[in-house]
Amino acid sequence: MNNLTASDSQLMSLYRNGNEAAFEQIVKRHKSKVFTTIYLIVKDRYIAEDLLQDTFIKVVNTVKSGRYNEEGKFLPWVLRIAHNLAIDHFRKAKRYPTIVMEDGSHVFNTLSFADESAETEQIRKEVHHKLRKLIQDLPDAQKEVLIMRHYMKMSFQEIADVTQVSINTALGRMRYALINLRKSMEKYNIAYDKNLYP
Template identity: 30%
Template sequence: MTPLTAPPPISSLPDPEIVALARKGSESAYRELVARYERPVFSLVFRMVRDRETAEDLSQETFIKVLNNLDRYSPEFKFSSWLFKIANNLTIDHLRRRRVDTVSIEGAPDAVTSESAKATSIAVVSGNESPLEELESRELGTAIEGAIARLRPEYRACILLRHVEDRSYEEIAEIVKLPLGTVKTYIHRARHELRAALEDVR
């Protein structure tokens, strides 16, 4: 008698298979999706709203909306792009309702661990810099984040997805639900505004 082969652990399955299981009501599959994406979603949202509590609320709202709308997800698209689209839309709506100021590049102001601070920071310092160079780099990073925070929410989302999340132009267009040409225009304008805002820095 041939022994039964144990199914692979759910953490080893690709997104489409986990989504299919979650659609059938598997709580472990949904928990795996959350575990897989909660950190990148929180990181993106925090960089846009610059407030830990708000970022946590919006991230939680994102996953609730994902759970309630799994039947609307089309497998022809990457799950991560669909997920980021939901997070982006919720965050943009929030930013339109409330003007958000910037803080430092050190991560969430009340991050309780070095890991959580790292997850919500933007690295601008190399390991080979002198203390003075490191200070200058951090000051530059603070100026950059301040400039990003003053961008229109739509520009901010595109520039963060491109340069922080390393998404392709095509993925960004899918996430923000805009034509590819519009995304390229937004990123071009965002870069122009950032250069203008930072022309007196360094």
């Protein structure tokens, strides 16, 4: 069988049986699409290249450990891995996002002082830590949109493209994410500035 004309599932089958050239072919075939998916999210060529390597390392590890189940859907599977690694990259980055609630108020605006004391900085860190925890507790689809929008500064069009949903769906998920986040913040008594946009 010619590797160039073989299907993805045939190549993965050959690779599972020790044919390294088959894996090289599948990487060559899908590398640019996987890279584009990552780059759309991280918007940094070097980070995207690192995450591209990580994606295929994860593919290799999954196949070698016998956890890859053949459904003939290699590309959607590898794109999902790439997508998750790109999202995780931002989750780990200790960024302070500007999260605007659905009523137009900003989370944390009350804590933005020009000359911050050590105490203010400590409060800010604690609030951000609590916020990250609340974001992690959101349903996956809502959490994903919130992270893409506020941490990654992606447009709703970009979010819709990457998550393969309509803009309306992306906007709806964002709205529910903010409503749920606000409820959680009120429940745990985390302050956000309700008076910024009266």
